[in-house]
Amino acid sequence: MRFLFIGAGGIGCYYGARLQQQGHQVVYLARGEHLRALQDNGLSINHPELSFNQPVEALDDKSLQRRYHCDNFDLILMTLKAGATASVLDQMADWLNTAETPVLSLQNGVDNEPLIAQALGRHRTLGGLAVRIGGHIIAPGKIEATGPAQVVMGSWPNHQSEDIFPAATLDTFATAFNDAGIPTQLSHDIRHELWRKLIINNGVNPLSALTRLDTRTLTSHPAFGKTVYRMMQEVAAVAPADDVILSQTDVDEMYQLICHFDAIKTSMLVDKEKGRPLELGGISGAVISRAIKLNIEVPNTELIHALLLQQE
Template sequence: MAALKILMIGAGGIGGYYAAKLAEAGHQVVLTARGNHLQALKADGLTVDYEGQVLRHGLPACDHQTLIRDYHPNDFDLVAIALKSTATGAVMTELCDWLSAGSAPVLSLQNGVDNEPLIAEVVGEARVLGGLAVRIGGHITEPGKVFAEGVAQIVMGAWPAQQPKDDPRADLLKVLEVAFNEAGIPTTVTENIRYELWRKLVINNGVNPLSALTHLDTRSLTHHPEFGKVVYGMMAETVKASEADGVNLTRQDLDDMFELISNFNAIKTSMLVDKEKGRPLELDSIAGAVLRRCAQLGVDAPYTFTVNALLRQQQ
């Protein structure tokens, strides 16, 4: 397969790991970052520690102003976004004119269910691929260095759904599925990406906010006699909230997701890492997304409401 040209917007734990794996397979990857992390990437390259395997790659890295100046969106076969969801709106505003000047498809690999609509406002739905990183934990350990763990799967699909006929994204998704799998990234394509995004949000809302509040890892939470019930309760509220988007998750989805996270590695969630480092939390895109939709439906979400309120009081 010919090498793909991929722009990875956000070279943190998730974006850095996938970028390194794609570069290892011979694809041309450009990173965006900022601050000390960017300076280290430019000086010493990207180093990823993945469960004891170390990947090192000297990849082109730049900030967004340099990206706008030195590149055209059509220089890339794919623009992937692996930023915190709290940054999506601001970055879409920042890159609006640049992205609008081209036709490159944009893939979100972020938490939450509200990123794809923000991207679509800028580039149009026909260029948007929804995606999620599954069973992966990762974070920047120091500038230029990333730690990642887990199976690190990707699920992707045309957003909000693949058109039945002549959707140009269908061929691209096949190419990406093959390329990512050959790069050692277990990847599947779905025709119902919104369903998959909501299933991921069930897990994220179940463990991310509560881990930031309690400073416990995912396994400690799910196996705790009291907190395990809170995790399940927050997951159940997320399942209910999905009805507002017409996704209609079921009790089976709830039980599947609880079993999945209960048997996953004992990881620090991204929200717990952010809390420890004093960074903004992705509360609005996780708990907030659930609370807004429950309000639309006229139903209470007491577990999510309480944990969200306690975390906001601490910020």
């Protein structure tokens, strides 16, 4: 199959390498020094279960649009920061709208799929989660990743909706992913799964950036661990704004998952250390905007969000 990864960071490069190693054609959309390193020296990935050092096809957006048509790909995967989704969809609108190629989001937050559906149609939109994976660029062309790196995906917003991507066709993508060593399962309600992941992201991402602590240190700390849990509860409180119901069980399951997962630096902490913009809008910002809509308080999320904005 033919895959395009829009966003060649730790997550996109890891999954792309897995697919490429299985014999699929993979193209990476990248920029800057990372793009030049990928073109000149190939891609290097260090993962406990994957050692990858191979040439790859990496292009900037203009070269991509000159060299390929949208229908040259079977699946386009969005693996860039949530804050860049709207601008990329706008910049590539003419190219993306020349075909019916489906687009799978593997990004943080709950606002990416609505943007894709608005731009390209619900019938081309696939929601997805990269689960239990930590992946970062440690140097141009070099990725360090950890975790079982699972994927959950489904037609947006759920399989009961109208005008969605055919659920049966998803099996072909899931099979390709699983055969490539990417543990993948399909969800009949991917919007609900995305909100469950937001529980974790809001719980640890902003606080880790503020404290500069990894996930294990946060959750085992007597005060920070409580704050993590409260910020998770605040996600459940605002989910009804998107017609999603998260139970106390959902919160407890996500809290136990992050407590027992490997100690990792969150993506927001890595961005903080590297002086890059933080993905606040897609995580804590999404919680706060829903709280305003519902006229409820999310004091822990608001405080950590405000402190990070002040530092920014």
